[in-house]
Amino acid sequence: MDIMTQAPIIKGEWADPFILKDGEDYYLYPTKDSDGWVYEKFHVFHSKNLIDWDGPHLALDLNDVSWAHTKAWAPGITKYNGKYYMYFSAEAQIGVAVSDSPMGPFVDILGRPLITKDEYDCQSIDADLFIDDDNHPYLLWGQGKCWIVPLEKDMVTFKTDPILLSDQLYENCRKDPKVFDSGVYNEGPHLQKVNGKYLLTWSNYDTRDPRYQICFATSQHIYGPYEYPEDNRVTQPSDQFFGTGHASMTQYKNEWYLVYHRLIDKDRTLLRETCISKITFEGDKPVVDVNKTISNYRI
Numbered sequence: 001m002d003i004m005t006q007a008p009i010i011k012g013e014w015a016d017p018f019i020l021k022d023g024e025d026y027y028l029y030p031t032k033d034s035d036g037w038v039y040e041k042f043h044v045f046h047s048k049n050l051i052d053w054d055g056p057h058l059a060l061d062l063n064d065v066s067w068a069h070t071k072a073w074a075p076g077i078t079k080y081n082g083k084y085y086m087y088f089s090a091e092a093q094i095g096v097a098v099s100d101s102p103m104g105p106f107v108d109i110l111g112r113p114l115i116t117k118d119e120y121d122c123q124s125i126d127a128d129l130f131i132d133d134d135n136h137p138y139l140l141w142g143q144g145k146c147w148i149v150p151l152e153k154d155m156v157t158f159k160t161d162p163i164l165l166s167d168q169l170y171e172n173c174r175k176d177p178k179v180f181d182s183g184v185y186n187e188g189p190h191l192q193k194v195n196g197k198y199l200l201t202w203s204n205y206d207t208r209d210p211r212y213q214i215c216f217a218t219s220q221h222i223y224g225p226y227e228y229p230e231d232n233r234v235t236q237p238s239d240q241f242f243g244t245g246h247a248s249m250t251q252y253k254n255e256w257y258l259v260y261h262r263l264i265d266k267d268r269t270l271l272r273e274t275c276i277s278k279i280t281f282e283g284d285k286p287v288v289d290v291n292k293t294i295s296n297y298r299i
Contacts, residue, residue, distance in 0.1 A: 006240070007295040008262075008273040010045055010053055015207075015261040015272035016074035016126075016188070019250045020102060026050055026250065027102045028259065029059065029075045029086070033271045038070045042088060044103055050252050050276055051296045059104035060097050062090055067112055074188070074246070077102070078129035080137055085155050087127035087139065092117050094124050094141055096156055114156060120147055123187075128248075130191040132222065142166070143187035144180060146202060148223065165189070165200065168224045169217060182206060185215075188246040191222075194256070197284065198222050201234060203245035208270055210242035214260065218284050234279075235260065235288050243272070244290045249279070256281075258288045 008014075013033035020027040028045040031037075040062040045055030062069050068090035075088040079102070086097045086106045093113035097106035115124045122145035130138045137151040146166035150159040166185045170177035175184060188203040198219045205211040214234040217226035235244035235258070243263030250257055256279040261272040275293045279286045 005295045006291060006293055007275075009050075009259075009276045009293065009295050010055070010274055012273070013264070013271040014274040016246045017259045017261060017274045018074070018076050018128075018248045019259045020077045020079070021250045022079055022102055024048060025102070026252075027077070028053065028055075028274070029077050030261075030274050031073050031075075032056075035271075037073065040070050040072050042072050042075050042086070042106070046103065050250075050257060051294055053296075057103055059099075060086060060088065060106040060108075065090065065095065065097075065108045068093060068095070074126045076127040076129045078131055078137065080131060080135075080155060081153070083155075085129070087114070087129060087141075089125040089127065092123055092125055094127050098155075109156060115141065120162060121145060122147075126188045126246075128188075128190050130222075133193070138191070138222065140165075140189040140191055142189065146185055146189045146200075148191075163223055165224060165226060168226045169202075169228075172217065172225075172227055182209075186212075190248050192249050194281075194286075195284075198226075199249075199284075199286065200226050201247060201249070201286070203247070205245075207243065207245065207272075208263075210263065212243040212245040212263075214245055214247050214258070214288070216286055229285065232285070234258070234286050235290050238290045241290045244275075244288075255279075256286070257294075258286070260288075260290075262290065 014030035016031040032039045042060040043056035044059040045053045047053045073089040094115040099106040123143035128140040147162040149162040167177040217228040219226045247260035
């Protein structure tokens with residue numbers, strides 16, 4: 001695939017993109033950006049090639065959810081045993097919805113949050129789903145802390161107590177995990193398996209901070225220990241584009257791609273737009289040049 005532009009992948013203000021590969025199809029689930037981040041709907045875009053996207057299509061409306069009605073943020077979606085599960089953030093709580101189709105409509109399963117506000121000593125947002133080689137599902141989440149938990153086959157029951165991964169990230173750089181440092185870990189965890197290793201990515205610094213970026217760590221085991229080099233930045237510095245964070249990953253024709261958002265200043269309102277860039281690997285380290293994106297149109 002040719003890298004041919006610096007444009008976003010979809011027009012408009014979209015953030016927190018999660019991408020799902022289902023067979024030969026790709027489904028993109030971003031947050032609809034808005035002033036104050038109070039939008040109440042989740043949308044999905046569809047593509048066959050990561051370049052041409054149709055949408056947005058309505059996937060879930062918080063007006064159909066009994067326990068939350070605003071702040072629809074950062075969904076994570078997976079296919080498991082023929083069903084599609086959306087783990088969505090709403091009013092700083094995480095819910096679960098299910099559908100027979102990746103396009104939706106998704107329907108709230110529990111009628112209550114799966115994870116309530118501040119339940120695990122962090123903001124309950126930014127869910128990520130990972131299905132391991134043995135078909136076992138895992139849920140990751142958290143702003144301020146990064147948690148992981150294996151799920152039962154019903155996709156809503158925790159199989160064990162959650163395990164705190166972010167402490168390992170602090171220990172790796174010899175910092176005290178009891179003293180919050182957004183430069184170590186802030187939010188947006190995402191887990192993939194690449195070349196037999198678990199690759200954990202996340203965003204550090206605040207999403208409104210131009211330093212907001214993607215970092216990584218790797219492990220031989222899903223629960224760690226996760227380790228990273230001194231320079232563990234994935235989205236490389238740029239003179240043009242800032243706040244390149246909150247990412248997910250996918251493969252297209254055996255190449256890896258990062259889907260992420262970046263900051264834009266529109267009418268003095270801080271908003272974001274979604275981009276896709278190719279990942280190159282330097283050993284275990286994923287590297288992304290944010291000056292090169294794929295798109296079917298130019299700025």
